[in-house]
Amino acid sequence: MYSFKTEQGKIFHQLAHWTIRLVPLSFVTGSLVALFLWLLDWATHTRWQHLWLLFLLPLAGMLIWALYHYFGRDAEAGNNLVMDEIHEPGGGVPARMTPLVLLGTIITHLFGGSAGREGTAVQMGGSIADIFAKWYRLKKEDRSVLLMCGMAAGFGAVFGTPVAGALFAMEVLFIGRIKYHALIPCLISAVLADIVCSSYGIIHTHYTIHTKIAQTVTTWIPGFSFDLLLLLKVIGAGIAFGLAGMAFARCTHLLKRGWTRLIPAKWLIPVAGGIVIIGGCYALGNFDYLGLGVVNPNGHNSIVSAFTTGGVDAWSWLWKLLFTAVTLSAGFKGGEVTPLFFIGAALGNTIAVLSGAPADLFAGLGFIAVFAAATNTPVACMVMGVELFGGENILYFAVACFTAYYFSGHSGIYKAQRIAVPKIHRK
Known part of the structure; x- marks a missing residue:
């Protein structure tokens, strides 16, 4: 019984430490994602109102290239850099990745590029997480977990799906394996970042499946029904x-x-x-x-x-x-x-x-x-x-x-x- 209490006590202590570390990370990431989504909404509406902006897309592309060429360096690798740093910690995820990918994505959408938003949110989360990892002076294994938490926070906040965000950060690193050791930290960061993002008044698009599937009970599987x-x-x-x-x-x-x-x-x-x-x-x-x-x-x-x-x-x-x-x-x-x-x-x-x-x-x-x-x-x-x-x-x-x-x-x-x-x- 004593060893059981000791084990649970250690677990509680570990989770408490992670929660303390994750609160500021989640707040910053959720806030940045909220800003990003607001700017993205502005860029989208502006482009639809002024379709002539599409003709500036080649120049916009040149501007993005220049930003990354002169200021980006290894930040150009994007999501892959964050994932590589989780696999094998090395030079780190540069802080400049956040402003560069934020600006580059808004430029892309404003002038008509066909792109998404997940990459931007995940890269911002990873970049901010690496800053906190340096401040906390974490060991390599804990730094990898914190980077995963940054990914989970960005993904969960940008789509309003915190549980999927936590699972995504653990599942995307390997085909066929989920990194369960980061389960609760990733969930905490994704939930907190989503709450922070929503608190700014960000409303995610709601999709509804109205069709009610008629259930047909199969005779060869008692108690289980499906069409x-x-x-x-x-x-x-x-x-x-x-x-x-x-x-x-x-x-x-x-x-x-x-x-x-x-x-x-x-x-x-x-x-x-x-x-x-x-x-x-x-x-x-x-x-x-x-x-x-x-x-x-x-x-x-x-x-x-x-x-x-x-x-x-x-x-x-x-x-x-x-x-x-x-x-x-x-x-x-x-x-x-x-x-x-x-x-x-x-x-x-x-x-x-x-x-x-x-x-x-x-x-x-x-x-x-x-x-x-x-x-x-x-x-x-x-x-x-x-x-x-x-x-x-x-x-x-x-x-x-x-x-x-x-x-x-x-x-x-x-x-x-x-x-x-x-x-x-x-x-």
Whole structure:
């Protein structure tokens, strides 16, 4: 009994120490994310009101290149640098990463680049966490945990999904392994940062799955009910979501190598990327695939509209994939996750129309499953589905995310992600 009390006492002492360390980190990260989301909202509305800003995108790309070239140095590695520092602590995550990625992302969105926001929030969280780690004079292992907490805080606050944020920070580092030793610290930091961000009046977009799935009790599994035909459709959709996530990751990496080979002068790469984005808009005859894509003043081709039948064009998921791959590979800043939400929701809507399935359910499944495929984080994405849409359809969330995870292969958007457990076991 004495040893039990001693063990629990040590655990309590350890958690108390982590909580004290995490309160200031979470406050600063949550505040920065709130500022970032406010600026991002301003940039998005300004661009829609002044579409001519798109023609300045090549110059904006040149400005971002100059900022990182003259002031960024290793900060250019972004999320991968934070992940590498968690794997093997080295030179640290530079403090300048926060202002650079914040400014670069706002510039990207203001002038029409197709990008997200997760990368910015995670990089800010990692950069701030490294500052605190130096102040606390932490050992390497504790410093790695604090960096994970910074990632969790940024992710949880920017999407309003603290539990998914905590799991994401632990799951994204390795394919097939979750770093459970950071479980409670990551959860504490994500929850606190989300509370701080929300306290500034930040309101996250709400997505709702209205369809109530008719439950059919199967005779061969007593006590367990599900719609068998719908489940088969979800499995098929999960395969498509996995392939879409793989396509996005490979396309982005391929384009990045292609730009480098075709254009020796690095400052011209974002200029060329901006020109391609402008040309793509006029080739399609619309501006629907710029920015985040969460909402669209036209009420069509957005994440929100994907939850309604006919809310997106059949190939809108592919156009968003290409626009985002071009934007990020050319050196513009932001993140991949919100565009992945768009790609998945739009693809899910298209599959629903073709298969006769509920559009809102399949948009929600695609929303989380393509993200799971591209980042190799199926557990975090399943939980995100529950946080965003409720727990009624958790079976379908799990099936879609886990299937997509396997069918995406070992590709992913983060080069620093390591393989701990291969998806295919060879004898």
